[in-house]
Amino acid sequence: MRTVALVAGMGKAVAVYWVNTFTRIRDEERLGLYVERAGPAMLAGGGRFLARGEPLVVLEGQSALRTTIIEFPDLDAAVAAYHSEAYQEALRILGDAATREIRVIAAAPPPST
Numbered sequence: 001m002r003t004v005a006l007v008a009g010m011g012k013a014v015a016v017y018w019v020n021t022f023t024r025i026r027d028e029e030r031l032g033l034y035v036e037r038a039g040p041a042m043l044a045g046g047g048r049f050l051a052r053g054e055p056l057v058v059l060e061g062q063s064a065l066r067t068t069i070i071e072f073p074d075l076d077a078a079v080a081a082y083h084s085e086a087y088q089e090a091l092r093i094l095g096d097a098a099t100r101e102i103r104v105i106a107a108a109p110p111p112s113t
Contacts, residue, residue, distance in 0.1 A: 013074040015107040018047065018081075020100055022065040027097035031066075034097070037090035045081025047072050078104045 025031055042049070052068040072078040081087060082102075 016072050016075050016078050016104050017050070017107065018042075018068075018070040018072060018078050018102065018104050020068040020070075020102045021063060022067070022098050022100050023063050024099040025065055025097070030094060030097035034090050034094035037093060038087060041084055041086035041090055042070050042081055044086060045072070045084055046077040047081055072104075075104060075106075 039049070047070040050069045050071055052066070054066055055064055058064045070078075072081065
């Protein structure tokens with residue numbers, strides 16, 4: 001896992017967004033079992049699903065597979081959810097059934113007034 005210093009100097013917790021993009025799915029059945037367990041693990045970790053499913057349109061790139069966006073109250077919560085026992089169990093079930101890219105990004109700062 002690679003992390004980058006975020007939102008330096010803001011002095012407060014900033015909401016973050018977990019973006020999970022599947023780049024290859026090899027086993028739909030195991031993917032389904034993963035989804036059944038991963039969702040509750042994310043919710044238990046403070047996550048809130050904002051969007052999930054296949055893209056409506058791909059404007060750039062090749063992957064037209066499942067994408068999920070989950071809001072967390074802060075980076076610590078997102079990382080803790082990833083490392084939680086419940087999510088790690090979901091990952092063991094998924095195994096090599098899919099290839100994904102997961103990124104956690106900070107919310108955009110509010111507009112200046």
